[in-house]
Amino acid sequence: MTERVKVLFDETRLQxxxxxxxxxxxxxxxxxxxxxxxxxxGSFVFAAxxxxxxxxxxxxxxxxxxxxxxGTETSGVVQITSDLSRSIEGRxxxxxxxxxxxxxxxxxxxxxxxxxxxxSLRVAALLHKPARTRIVVPIDWLGFxxxxxxxVGYGLDHAERYxxxxxxxxxxxGPSATTGTSGAVGS
Ligand code: 5GP
Numbered sequence: 001m002t003e004r005v006k007v008l009f010d011e012t013r014l015q016x017x018x019x020x021x022x023x024x025x026x027x028x029x030x031x032x033x034x035x036x037x038x039x040x041x042g043s044f045v046f047a048a049x050x051x052x053x054x055x056x057x058x059x060x061x062x063x064x065x066x067x068x069x070x071g072t073e074t075s076g077v078v079q080i081t082s083d084l085s086r087s088i089e090g091r092x093x094x095x096x097x098x099x100x101x102x103x104x105x106x107x108x109x110x111x112x113x114x115x116x117x118x119x120s121l122r123v124a125a126l127l128h129k130p131a132r133t134r135i136v137v138p139i140d141w142l143g144f145x146x147x148x149x150x151x152v153g154y155g156l157d158h159a160e161r162y163x164x165x166x167x168x169x170x171x172x173x174g175p176s177a178t179t180g181t182s183g184a185v186g187s
Contacts, residue, residue, distance in 0.1 A: 003020075004173055007167050009168045010113065014167065025054050029094075030056060032186065034057070035093055035094070042098035042156050046098055053076060063080065064082030065078055084098045091118050092119050093120065093122070094122050095110070098154075100129070102148075123138060123139070123143075125139045125143070127151065132148055150170065
């Protein structure tokens with residue numbers, strides 16, 4: 001392996017921040033009919049930790065998305081590869097997303113979910129790259145902002161690798177890290 005990963009947020013920092021987010025959601029959502037909509041694949045680790053820090057009754061559902069792009073950049077063309085298993089009509093939805101980069105994926109997703117008539121629709125995102133915003137999307141609970149760097153770990157991949165790192169790091173390009181092929185990115 002020639003790529004190197006420089007640690008950006010270590011495991012302790014991630015766990016502390018996710019616990020804070022869970023506590024905030026717990027106090028904001030008491031008495032609501034909560035469903036966490038987890039955006040696969042990248043959010044699965046964050047969602048597993050966040051769900052256990054929300055001290056309220058809730059259900060969890062999953063939505064598979066594929067964003068097409070050139071390896072590390074989305075084009076905004078998004079396909080639902082696996083849909084929710086149940087209706088969200090009348091329910092209080094929290095979309096759990098790993099990273100909001102340009103905002104194109106989240107904008108598409110929120111438009112799509114809104115047509116299903118949830119009672120409320122909010123977003124919990126672990127990471128946000130403000131410098132790359134193309135569409136402003138509301139983020140109700142945010143973990144960290146990051147600079148314009150490509151991050152991996154804690155569920156986030158590059159070419160399907162690195163999802164199992166317990167920390168988030170920056171992929172430092174080596175010979176094989178820069179050979180991204182066309183196809184699906186992130187998710
Ligand atoms: P968007 O640009 O539409 O906001 O982000 C599209 C998707 O690209 C994100 O949901 C995420 O899966 C992926 N993505 C964006 N930035 C990064 C990044 O720095 N690292 C990784 N691994 N995926 C990213």
